[in-house]
Amino acid sequence: MSNPVKVGLLGVAHSHARSYFRELSSLEEAEVVGVADDDASAAAAFVSGTGVRGYEDVSALLASDAELVVICSENARHGEHVRAVAAAGKHALCEKPLGISMEDMRSMIAVCKERGVGLMTAFPCRYLPPVIEAKRAVDRGDIGKLLTVKGTNRGKMPGGWFVDPARSGGGAVIDHTVHVMDLMRWISGVNPVGVYAEIGTLFHSDLSVEDTGILHVTFEDGIETVLDTSWSRGKSFPYWGDVTLEIVGSKGSISVDAFAQRNEWFLDEPSRTVWNYWGERMDRWMLKDCLAAVRDGNGMPITGEDGLQATAIALAAYDSARLERKVSVQGVR
Amino acid sequence: MGSVHARAYARMPGVELAGVCDANAAAAVKLADAVGTAGFEDAEALFAEGRPDVVSICLPTPLHRRFTEQAAKAGVHVVCEKPIANTLEDAEAMIRVCEAHGVRLFIGHVVRFFPSYEDIARNVARGSIGRVGVAHARRVGGHPGKASAWYGDRAASGGPIMDVMIHDIDFMRSVLGEVDRVFASERTAPGVEHALVTLRFRNGAIANMEAMWGYEGPFTTAVDLSGTKGTVRYRSDDPGSITIRRSLGEEEAGPRVSVPQSPLHQSPYYRQLEHFLHCIREDATPIVSAVDGYMALAIALAAMRSIRIEAPVRMTEYLEGKEATRVE
Numbered sequence: 001m002s003n004p005v006k007v008g009l010l011g012v013a014h015s016h017a018r019s020y021f022r023e024l025s026s027l028e029e030a031e032v033v034g035v036a037d038d039d040a041s042a043a044a045a046f047v048s049g050t051g052v053r054g055y056e057d058v059s060a061l062l063a064s065d066a067e068l069v070v071i072c073s074e075n076a077r078h079g080e081h082v083r084a085v086a087a088a089g090k091h092a093l094c095e096k097p098l099g100i101s102m103e104d105m106r107s108m109i110a111v112c113k114e115r116g117v118g119l120m121t122a123f124p125c126r127y128l129p130p131v132i133e134a135k136r137a138v139d140r141g142d143i144g145k146l147l148t149v150k151g152t153n154r155g156k157m158p159g160g161w162f163v164d165p166a167r168s169g170g171g172a173v174i175d176h177t178v179h180v181m182d183l184m185r186w187i188s189g190v191n192p193v194g195v196y197a198e199i200g201t202l203f204h205s206d207l208s209v210e211d212t213g214i215l216h217v218t219f220e221d222g223i224e225t226v227l228d229t230s231w232s233r234g235k236s237f238p239y240w241g242d243v244t245l246e247i248v249g250s251k252g253s254i255s256v257d258a259f260a261q262r263n264e265w266f267l268d269e270p271s272r273t274v275w276n277y278w279g280e281r282m283d284r285w286m287l288k289d290c291l292a293a294v295r296d297g298n299g300m301p302i303t304g305e306d307g308l309q310a311t312a313i314a315l316a317a318y319d320s321a322r323l324e325r326k327v328s329v330q331g332v333r
Numbered sequence: 334m335g336s337v338h339a340r341a342y343a344r345m346p347g348v349e350l351a352g353v354c355d356a357n358a359a360a361a362v363k364l365a366d367a368v369g370t371a372g373f374e375d376a377e378a379l380f381a382e383g384r385p386d387v388v389s390i391c392l393p394t395p396l397h398r399r400f401t402e403q404a405a406k407a408g409v410h411v412v413c414e415k416p417i418a419n420t421l422e423d424a425e426a427m428i429r430v431c432e433a434h435g436v437r438l439f440i441g442h443v444v445r446f447f448p449s450y451e452d453i454a455r456n457v458a459r460g461s462i463g464r465v466g467v468a469h470a471r472r473v474g475g476h477p478g479k480a481s482a483w484y485g486d487r488a489a490s491g492g493p494i495m496d497v498m499i500h501d502i503d504f505m506r507s508v509l510g511e512v513d514r515v516f517a518s519e520r521t522a523p524g525v526e527h528a529l530v531t532l533r534f535r536n537g538a539i540a541n542m543e544a545m546w547g548y549e550g551p552f553t554t555a556v557d558l559s560g561t562k563g564t565v566r567y568r569s570d571d572p573g574s575i576t577i578r579r580s581l582g583e584e585e586a587g588p589r590v591s592v593p594q595s596p597l598h599q600s601p602y603y604r605q606l607e608h609f610l611h612c613i614r615e616d617a618t619p620i621v622s623a624v625d626g627y628m629a630l631a632i633a634l635a636a637m638r639s640i641r642i643e644a645p646v647r648m649t650e651y652l653e654g655k656e657a658t659r660v661e
Contacts, residue, residue: 144522145522147520147521147522147525147527148518148520148527148529150529150541150543152469154559194643196516196644196645198516198531198533198539200466200537200539202464202466202467202537202538202539202561203466203559203560203561204561211466212466212467212539214467214531214539214541216516216518216529216531218518222520223520224518224519224520224529226518226529226531226541226543228467228469228541230466230467230559232466232467232559232564233559233564234559234561234562234563234564236563236564237564246471246543248520248525248527248545250522250523250525252549253548253549324645325644325645326643326644
């Protein structure tokens with residue numbers, strides 16, 4: 001393809017970095033110019049054997065001709081990295097959660113706007129066909145007026161920086177609230193209003209962050225939702241986790257199991273059961289959409305504001321658990 | 334439910350049906366004929382002429398207290414359908430009157446006798462999945478108001494929380510212990526009532542339960558629990574052990590596909606009633622007690638209060654206060 005978008009990767013801490021790198025490397029609309037990390041040796045290890053350049057430091061990436069930078073650093077670094085990318089006149093696709101404080105996220109959005117560059121939040125679940133079909137069904141009026149949604153985004157305890165609050169901004173709640181809450185905003189078209197959360201460290205007692213969250217989130221139009229954000233899948237679970245939605249309307253309901261397109265494997269060496277997902281690679285479709293927006297000069301399909309609204313729910317959930325009552329999402333600071 | 338109880342008793346060795354009573358005399362006679370006993374339209378006559386040892390009360394919830402009192406005073410043991418009552422005051426009165434007259438009171442929390450749920454309770458208690466962190470339960474079905482109008486009176490039936498979710502409330506309490514606090518939300522639309530209730534247990538575990546009236550599919554339940562050592566789950570809509578599909582001729586009516594079945598030689602309802610009768614004969618402690626019924630009702634009522642005040646309700650305060658211990 002003529003004029004592929006030149007893309008750099010900034011930060012390799014997030015597990016999605018590997019998937020994004022692989023997809024970008026095989027997408028004809030992209031050309032990966034290099035990978036950088038505050039830890040140069042991490043960048044070097046990441047690119048080893050790929051033939052792609054590992055920058056000696058972040059400023060080298062920022063000085064390059066990359067047009068789009070995909071940010072996969074630890075949550076606490078997102079703000080600094082997005083601002084630096086924007087200052088260098090480049091567009092940013094930032095991993096979730098967008099940031100770990102409202103102030104940080106507002107500043108990221110403002111700086112990008114000021115510099116006239118795009119800011120996209122990485123919410124790949126919007127690209128899963130079952131999720132898209134659910135939204136189409138709701139938009140068509142198949143189930144009438146939206147009443148309630150019960151969702152789960154459960155996973156395995158990721159360890160590493162994810163459980164270091166200084167780098168992650170929290171535990172399972174900040175890690176897993178945002179995907180499904182973004183889907184809720186996208187499907188319903190309205191914003192969250194209030195949240196009541198039950199939070200705890202129930203599966204891994206030695207963690208200094210929470211591994212469990214059950215959130216009751218009320219949206220505009222009175223839509224009531226519940227979300228399980230927990231790192232409750234153990235070693236033996238045959239998959240990393242799930243994204244499920246039970247959407248109830250006035251005239252019907254929709255059940256979505258976003259990763260149900262899989263085969264079950266019962267293997268002997270070693271003894272284990274594995275679910276092999278064969279559905280669409282959501283990261284690939286998300287990246288294609290981002291690249292198209294950059295190439296065509298259009299606004300990002302999922303914005304910094306989308307990232308902020310979803311993360312605000314997680315931050316409000318922490319307040320709710322601390323105060324032991326329902327709190328306003330729009331008032332969270 | 335009356336029919337379910339009657340048919341179970343009719344098959345039970347060592348049990349004789351003394352009568353079937355319903356205010357609708359024709360309905361009473363029809364069921365009585367089907368199970369080979371006498372029909373009554375008046376409870377007093379049932380007790381005086383049928384002279385039962387035990388009575389199954391399968392009436393609408395607001396009638397549970399009155400007929401339990403009548404049975405107790407007649408010296409008859411009581412098996413009463415869930416929920417025990419629709420106010421804690423009535424529930425307590427039922428427990429006391431049976432105690433005072435030396436008769437047993439059992440509440441039909443039959444999910445404890447469903448083998449799928451028994452397997453979970455037994456093996457979680459043995460530590461198979463370690464310490465439970467998060468549990469989910471779901472119980473969704475058609476709107477009963479279509480068949481029977483009293484369900485539509487929220488004060489009487491308590492909606493899906495008191496009528497349907499109460500099974501899961503009792504089950505979760507049996508597995509996870511006493512509840513510290515409850516937070517709930519609910520939405521309704523014509524023909525649809527959907528409730529989501531979160532329980533925080535004293536041991537730190539969290540359960541979220543969902544119940545719905547007005548689900549378009551067949552009656553469906555699901556439960557899953559995750560702990561420090563693993564996960565267990567059951568879904569009634571997983572492929573059943575038998576599904577019958579018929580190709581019908583042009584003129585034939587009826588369903589082409591039966592709802593997938595999970596057939597058992599003895600239904601959970603049969604085993605529940607058999608257990609209660611055993612407890613009467615042997616003066617034994619049942620696996621689910623009238624106090625369990627009272628506590629399940631208290632949690633359901635606390636959930637309904639939580640919906641109204643949009644705040645968590647602490648169970649100790651709720652039980653002590655008792656100022657709002659009826660449907661709000």
